[in-house]
Amino acid sequence: MTALRTGAFAKGHGTGNDFVLIADPAGSTPLTADRVRELADRRFGIGGDGVIRAVRAGLTGDGALDDAPAGTWAMDYWNADGSLSEMCGNGVRVFVRFLLEEGLVTLEDGAAIDVSTRAGLKRVVRRGELLSVDLGRFELGGDRLVAAHGLDVARPGLDVATGNPHVVVALASAEELEALQLHAAPALDPVAASGANVEFVVPGAIADGVGAIRMRVHERGSGETLSCGTGAVAAAVATRHWSGDAADRWIVDVPGGRLEVEVDERGHAWLTGPAEIVFHATGSDAQASALDEAGAGDAERISPVL
Template sequence: MPLVPFTKGHGTGNDFVIVPDPAGELDLSDDQIAALCDRRFGVGGDGVLRVVRTTAIDEGEAAAAAGAEWFMDYRNADGSKAEMCGNGIRVYVRYLLEAGLASLDDGATILIGTRNGPLPLTRSELGFEVDLGQFRIDDAETLVRARGLPVPRPGLSIDVGNPHVVVALSVPGELDTLDLSVRPQLHPEPQRGANVEFVVPDDPLVRDGVGAIRMRVFERGVGETLSCGTGVAASALAVRHWAGSAAPDRWVVDVPGGRLGVRVTHVDHERHVLLSGPATLVFSGEVSLV
């Protein structure tokens, strides 16, 4: 099989194999995705970002109509499709810019197609900021069992384009000793599955009008990752929800891979959540797909 070019990139340690396919000629199987993401026998990554024009993929029709040229075909490390990836979309845009496939001046916006619809990105002081759109909080309780927690804990379900369950822990030691090598069990189990985030507040929780928390995550289809962009947004939204009406709209979230920013604002009279953070390209090469 011919060699396929790729680039490795990451956003706060959440790493991806970027595969350029502007004309939509590649049909990557789940096994090929898993082989690319294998950290011993492949390139290694939490997922694959296929760079394809919106006009070259059936799922890109709505994004093309909205004016987006590029579609982020994101696949988890096990090959499964995901609606969105908050870290991945920033890395995706960084790749487009570095490859000369797009441009983004200060103050300008670039629209990227995803399975959660077209999403706008701008440059920010942390790197790039993406508007994840509206979010939905479900107050129905989900019980979460995880290795390292002596009893099940209640979780809050939040949808930010993909599903999350956020669990509050009482002390930092619980977060540090949590064993996420095994998938947490959810009851009831969401139909589409869910990413599971565990959070602890900083002390103080709010400083100079900005909230601060720490988080670890188990991503569906992947396992524990150093960061999860949409999970960071969901975690900040959960703590903001629990804190009540006086909670701030700006948050910083520390994950094992670094720090990300979250803010809640109104866009066209609707509440949106925005995520900001860095995006880094590490190296490029070619790989043979079996």
């Protein structure tokens, strides 16, 4: 693929969790909530579960992102509703793929790059065509009751922190999972002060030290998405906890594809999966800037990657 110009746009996804990406190395074009909502709109904008700006740490204007070594790339991530987010497990992999295709970084197979997020530095390792991110230590919390459309009664959910707040709910069958209607946010009791992503999981068999899970998710600020990277980790570590730590490697099937979660000897959770750029802007920087201001696509400026 032809490398994108600085200031241009791309659209990428990780197992269907999709993002608008903007290259802004010098930090000259800060995002705003209104701009994010326009860009993420699926009918009047480009469309995505979130918007990511690639900027050098120290130039973002955000203390959490700028608190990183000089030269580090910072992932300025916003949810589709214009709210800020600490982290995104699929997003950070797509972010690195974007940097690679922009020609802003190089990464040999097995090599690593550190990315600044609002949840701290995250290390991403290239594993062939896949990318793995070390999400660090996770934290298991207390229980909540979770009510959702399609569930007959509220179910217990386990709080899990993986850089973002999550509540994981175990269901009894694939039929229960499919019956869920996640057009509205599940209700939490007690309410999560800062909101939470809610994962509904159906645990499967554990064989040869590898567990299997099916999952759907409602993400705060985005609604139901085809995938959630930090949510897949939360689902895996919650199921691992319920199983008595019976496995350290988990295959998580989401509507958008398959992710792998592994807990290493340090207790760090690694998320591995695909990350793709599916189209890119082909106009001039001025045109890209105009698209930025408009927050809407133009068929003459955007071409699919074939």
